[in-house]
């Protein structure tokens with residue numbers, strides 16, 4: 001059940017957000033250092049697994065909605081280690097369409113390439129191993145050039161990745177660079193960790209301890225309020241139901257009691273370029 005060999009370039013001495021998240025979701029591409037960190041983090045904040053699943057489910061609903069709306073191109077920034085419910089798995093049912101994954105983490109990149117290759121998906125899906133803070137390099141990458149036609153709408157996914165950018169990374173300006181590149185009719189989907197004022201105080205203390213723990217990883221994390229996140233959509237109209245708790249964005253099923261508990265700790269929203 002464990003990842004046997006670390007691919008070249010993988011630092012297995014320091015936990016990484018991609019591999020810890022894989023562990024939260026029940027995946028196998030994680031090492032002892034990641035699992036140890038994950039167990040400690042889960043003790044600090046027991047909602048981490050339910051919120052990771054709610055985040056993944058949000059992303060799945062967005063991708064299906066985008067396909068229903070006729071979008072055929074997906075750019076998934078900070079795509080992570082592929083575990084169940086990847087973008088290309090949903091898209092595969094509705095080809096022709098294309099998917100570009102972007103992640104700079106070596107395990108996420110190696111495993112994504114392996115899966116796309118094994119599934120014979122490389123004709124319409126690919127992995128760009130780059131830092132999302134270098135958008136021009138991502139636009140110029142041969143995989144992006146082959147798979148994305150910028151004159152057509154794209155669904156740009158920034159799912160649980162922007163909270164790994166600190167103030168010095170100027171996330172607002174970065175998101176604007178991506179927004180500017182998109183054709184009218186494109187979608188921008190974002191999820192982001194938060195701690196709403198209505199969070200029960202004991203849970204709020206847990207999430208803050210959890211975020212503190214990430215300071216020791218390759219990916220320190222930042223919580224942000226709805227007011228900090230909203231400008232990233234550049235005034236584009238938000239699709240119904242607007243900025244929501246993750247389980248409340250176009251739910252397939254009634255929200256469970258456990259999902260209800262994660263509401264105060266992440267925002268999700270999708271906007272459409274006019």
Ligand SMILES: C[S@@+](CC[C@H](N)C(=O)[O-])C[C@H]1O[C@@H](n2cnc3c(N)ncnc32)[C@H](O)[C@@H]1O
Nearest residue numbers: 018021078079080103104105131132159160164
């Ligand atoms: C928590 S995972 C989210 C995976 C997926 N988007 C999801 O929500 O299911 C965050 C991913 O973002 C990646 N990441 C963080 N900062 C990044 C950066 N500056 N450039 C590229 N990838 C980054 C990490 O390697 C990790 O795989």
